[in-house]
Amino acid sequence: MPLDTVLLLDTSGSMAGRGMRELQRACKVFLDGVQETARESNLKENIAVVEFGEKARVVQSLTNDYNKCRRAIDSLKPGGRTPMFDGLMESLKEIITNGGVVKVCGRPLTPRVILMTDGLPTDEKGETDEARVKVIAAAKAFSPSGWRECGLPHPVPIACVGCGDCDPSLLDAIAKMTKGMFVIVENVAELSSFFRKQVLLIRFAAKFASDLDQLRSRMALMAFFRELGEAVEDAELDGLMQLLFAMLCLEAIVEAGASGGDDPFIDGLPPHGSRVRRGRNWKWGSQGNNMCGTVIKHDRRGVVEVEWDSGHENHYRMGAEGCYDLKIVDEPRVVASIAEVKPGCMVVRGRDWQWGTQDGGQGQVGVVYRVERSSKSVRVRWPGGTRGHYRNGKDGKYDLQLANQSMSHTRISAVIKTASFNIMPSLSPPKAPVSGSSPRKPPVEDQGKYCWQWQDNQGQWRTYTEDNLKKLEEIYGQNPNAVCKMVNGKFEYKINFESMRQVNTSTNASRPIRRTRMSQDDYDLALAIERSLQIL
Template identity: 30%
Template sequence: MASGFRESQDYWEDQAVYEAMKNHESRYHHGRGPCNIFILDTSSSLGQEGFQQMKETFCAIIDDIDENVAVIICGRSTKFQRYYSNHYSDIKHCLDDVEFGGLTPLMAALTLAKVCLVSEVGHTKRMGDFHVHPRIIVISDGRPTDFTVISDVEDSPAYETEKDKQRVLDFSRGIGLVHPIFCIPVGSNPDLVTLEFICAQSRGGKIVYPQEARQFAKYSENLKIASLLSYTMKNDGFDCEMIMTLLTCKLPGRQFTEDDKKDIFEICSKKSLYISMEEIEAEQEAEMDYIYQEEDPNMPPLGSRVKRGPDWVWDNQDNNGPGTVIGHNKDKCVYVEWDTGSVHPYIYRSKTPFRNICRYDVIVCSEPRITKKGNIATGCLVKRGKDWEGGDKDDGFRSIGSVYRCKRNGIVYVRFPKSLIRRSDPFSPEAVEYLQDQARKTDLNSSAEDSSVDISESPSSKV
């Protein structure tokens, strides 16, 4: 049995919110060290030997770790097996009664992990100049299956598709913007390419092999040592000899293994990865600045709502829902931020080689963005609020604009009919009232269409 993608996504997000609340309730068990979420593959694709290898690798890390640990199992049952704690004897035995078998809904496990990361259940640990953000550790063969399939069946290549891999890669990329993802390959035939991609697109993640598990467990200890040296390094420390000299001066008489020295140097040489959330957000926004440009008057203006067009070839990037144009480029492409938050470029009105035919990956639609809690997001319609200081830049008192960018500091960028405005107050009573009115109209329209339109085709803006 299989459910739709959106229904499965909603289910796992709701489940993740519940688990995050339970995790928060158990916060008195949390230690002060860095936070880790283990995702442990228990599916039948591992094989019995791979399943045993996974457990042994996990236990080897827990034997020597000094950090907060949460555990998610991923297989016939996908759920939090342990919430954050530093009760290692209990954590070590959390797999004793776990059943081996089933599919590998890695997308579902990552959804559970992500909500706990963004809901601040896991904290960022400050060590000297280093900001250590919660990380994810995946012990798996890297063969995800369709997470919409809920049947109690055993894993097989028939359930492993490129579409499922791509979904996991796209989703983990968003997590990896802040949080490192480490993958430990297990089983007789792990997909190293998929696991390496997951790690490489995260902030400081990498592949760790099972034989390196005990050294990997010393990450927190070696990070503390590296933080003692960080005060003398303004930037990344690429001089290995200098770092080893500093190590001897700071901790005279202490012996370090060659692996410890290697880890400490690696941490010091990548100091720029351990920056604060505010610095990460500033970096990300600066990298995105080039996108938010309106280059071509013949293309949909910024803020336009679009959906997949007649020449769509991009699988489920849009989650079968609408999005918002947030920028143009000179190659007849529009940048679209889908209501799921992902951003991709698409061809709009570009003629194909050898054929005098225009290609439309996306087309303009009239599906408004209505958020669940009335919050402002990209694609929402707004108007001037009580604190407006922009004169007539909004084209008049009653003019309605479309949000095409939301910054984390509360500033929104708005496209009004005749101009671009870079500041607006989306939380004013007038804007909220207008948004609520749009929501009421959407509900009325959807209700009127229910009798003639199949539910699977109803507007995605109906929330």
């Protein structure tokens, strides 16, 4: 079964003339590369061509008849506005109707969308805030948080390439949301290079599909491109790695390999790296020496394995038999140096980091849940659940450093509260499970965030900037009746938590504000929408 790729192409009026010629040339370069890959790697690729311009439509459904694809590309005519939302929806329908997941050496390889645009998204009213919001909503349908509801076979990453008068913040938001990639080219003539790299990425996946270490190696991908004479900037290489991980579902594969096949979120169990102490149903005497411990493995339904700070390991009930032997605590483990790292320690990127954005980005804090002395390496869980395997002295390399060397205890505690799993069992004694039933899951505290928003003239709730979100939540946490000042956009505002109003200190205009709890996905989406709207 071939890999599925949808070329989603902007054919609006701004692409007339040279722009359309260069786009058509780049697409043909891409098709030539796809054919070459099919011959060399025995990996065929179905291609669909979808346009959004005068209208959004599927010009050619998924096929490996590349002559049909070339004729479809030759038929493209520029005109109209930029209905990007409609183009995304046409791509979604095409993948659901005709797409699938191919396996390469037993590994799933998901479809992808390659989105090219040189303009700002529009709807029937032109370039509006609503047009951007609709595009973000459409992109979410492809993302890890939206694919199931839409009937996709897997999350589908979107590789975005923009040129001309594009909306970079919007394209970046789409790429991040779908775990794709985003690049800007100076002009449409550079599209051929971008499409060529997309071909080589699949060739790399086919070549190393049976070698997980090579697949997740940034250095291996860079060497592969260099051998073929293709120069790649660091930022673009990071994007290509992220796109590859998404297409190969590598986050799940890496996690399974890192933990012996155990799932970090089985039946509501606390994820690896969670810090624990004795809980309400403890019956194991002096095990653990009354110290803190770290969850290092999920053994079976409702049971976890813990390594205590004393060095001993054992299994405990977290839902099995309706009992909870442990409770989650906010007590990061502290050691003197990274060479002495233990399960439960908080870490960030170190001096030899070479894994791109695998940690979620600069400054993200992970928790160590396993130390492998023999191989001089450690296993780490990052915010959001992604896990990885890193050098800790191997060949003299240290990919990580202790978070407490660069962060205050207050910030570390905040990270734990955000990233860890909090179990809040009721105070009443647990009921015994009914014979034959599954163990009762412990109640789980919502892991979302509080989001601060203000209401605009159209009655829409707009999100404050990320820096102001942190500032507002910090001040509110100290005093929920406080009054403070802050700059948002071009103006200074006085924020009154008691009345939940903001007042422009220059115009005295007053608007409602609100503090609302959101899931992490909705929180990220609100920020992405706001970043897009700020370009106006």
